[in-house]
Amino acid sequence: MQLDLDNMLAKIKASQWALADFDWDAPGRETVTENPELYAKLKVFMADLMWIEHVGARGFAAMAKKAEDPTLAEIYRYFHAEEQRHANAELALMKRWGMIEGDELPEPNINIRLVVDWLDTCADDQPLDVLGSVIPMLEITLDGALCKFLLDTVDDPLCHEVFGAINADEARHLGVDFHVLETLGYSPLYQSSIRAVANILNPKLMIGILAYLPLLNRMRDNLVALGLKEEKLYDAMRKYERVGGTEQGRRNAWFRIISLQGKMVIDRGNRLYHVPVDALVKLSDRYPRRLVRPLPSWFKQLSWRSQV
């Protein structure tokens, strides 16, 4: 899946939108606010979703510094901003539905918080191989799948309008993600594997893996608690393997590792994987909050306001 990056950058620039393009007072908010059961679930869901945008955002910010091709670096710079735009739009929806007061920001769950924390401290030190392989998985499973769940559940027409714009952005993100995934497989598999082994021995990456594994299980549990089918999450994970598994893509050792891990997530009978990872989820609930670093200053630029 080869892309013309110059064309893609031009397309991205031509497809920019802003919060001011939407009428945030348009009718339809009552479809959420007058449904107490949905409202309570949605509040938690939206908080997670908004913070998950930052997992992608921070990943793109790191990749913008790693990409050697200046066009690709510029694309990542836009993607970083677009993930922030999605978070801003989701905050604006929360504001519309009365889920946040004033300038307060919703709290993410501990697993998202730990992943964001790791990305903030370690992502810039990770090679493009790792980031370029894991970001599509996160985008497709968390961001993409969660948006789909949302649209299946919420009837507010404005929400559909906003997510139409967000999903159009995400489609371009995935297009570039899979293009990069493929180009990362240009070197022979043995070289890619040696690099992957060397990377995996990096203690910072090990900590990252420890933060990443429970996040997927946590989101699965949260979705089930919301009454949604986990199968849709799994469909998204299969899509990663299907779209990324080109001849070139399969030569990328990190693609193989992440695909394998995806298969283990999907296989609920795989006790060897799920018992320890579910234990990590439980353990993370006990993770002392004081050990989590304060949020970096970028969060101060989040806003539900169209004009700042």
Added chain:
Amino acid sequence: MNAKVTHVHDVLIVGAGFAGLGSAIRLRQQGVEDIVILERESEVGGTWRDNQYPGAACDIPSNLYSYSFVPNPGWPRSFSGSRDILAYIHDMVDQFELMPLIHFNKNVTGASFDEAQGLWTIKLQRGRAYKARSVIMAQGPLSNASLPNITGIDDFEGHRIHSARWDHDYDFAGKRVAVIGTGASAVQIIPELVKKAEFVKVFQRTPGWVLPRPDLRTPEWNKKLFERLPITQSAVREALFWGHESMATALIWDTPVTGLLERVAKAHLKHQVADPWLRRQLTPDYRIGCKRVLMSSDYYPALQASNCQLVTWPIDRLSAAGIRTAEGLEHVADCIVFATGFDVNKTGTPFPVTGLDGRRLEEEWRGGAQAYKSVNVSGYPNLFFTFGPNSGPGHNSALVYMEAQIDYIVQGIRTLLDNNLRALDVKPEVQQRHNRRIQKRLAKTNWNSGCSSWYLTEDGFNATMYPGFATQYRRQMKTLKKRDYRMQPEGITS
């Protein structure tokens, strides 16, 4: 003699900035008297007349950013502000009685060479054309303000100011100000705006490397010492020259010293900025020297003021109310300050220049400007450039280079006049050989190491910088070698 016959000047100079005035002084010192200077504005000073924005100053020490043949013992600070530099230029005009040579409000619109007569004709926007045996193009590389190519730039309904065309009547008190650009002008403007405006948002595309600027007030005893013992000022100038010269090893080429200087800049950043995310946003990802290095000790503190914010999101467009960025927000502003630099003539000329056989310089330079020793272009006899192609320094005072160019040009004009030549034209093969060498050397410099900058054309051709030490540049400019030129005798008789 018919009074309507246009007088033929020996030398016509375009521009009354540093280069034009310096050329006139040196020409006169060499006995050339028939000089006319055409200035498009109504005042001398060039870039220092135009750049009077708050905080405008030179980032090279004043004792080096001045002519060695016009020493000024009274510089008030180590890095003088634009008003002091402009005052120095005015003093220079008075001291050397240059005012009678300058014709103000003369905007040149074209220059063409008549081979039969060996004359240049200079056309103006208004008024009669001028004729001259030789022309010095001293209009400067930084004379035309450039607005960025942003969608909706005309949609903004608030006040717009370009750093090089400052609106001194605009009151910033209580205003929300957006500054686009974080280059050399911006780092000087922002600390001043933060003191006055209600809120300042700084829109950054690429961070620059910033080194501290030790801007100290000059003590009175120092000024007196320089006045009474000029040799002490010369010694200081010499020391500053060699200090800057040594920086070439860090800024022009990628050497271990480059890494060392980056460490100094990073230490400066770490010392002044505590927040890791802001530090990340302000850390460049290209080698120091690839773009112009910024000198400021108050830029980082200004960015962290409670009424200032750095915005690094890509700009989508300007709207009626302000600036829309890619994170989906509209940043409302009462005023936008464009600190976005200048149109540097890397692929053209500021006005049409026609040489031998009707050739057009802007067409020849379309792929990137080139000249011989940055001063002459083959096919355009008797035409001399100051700050022509590949004459820019990245590490030393521009005036050091300018002095070398002027003295070379004076040699050329003296050769032309003394030998009563119709044309003094650099040989094409000499120019080609010179440029092959320059481009070969440029390929190994930091400027050509991958970052985009105003030094390069859109195709990555470097038509602006000189790849070497100032000492090397001065040496190559020391002597005009007659064998490099085609000399056509039988000049006109007056």
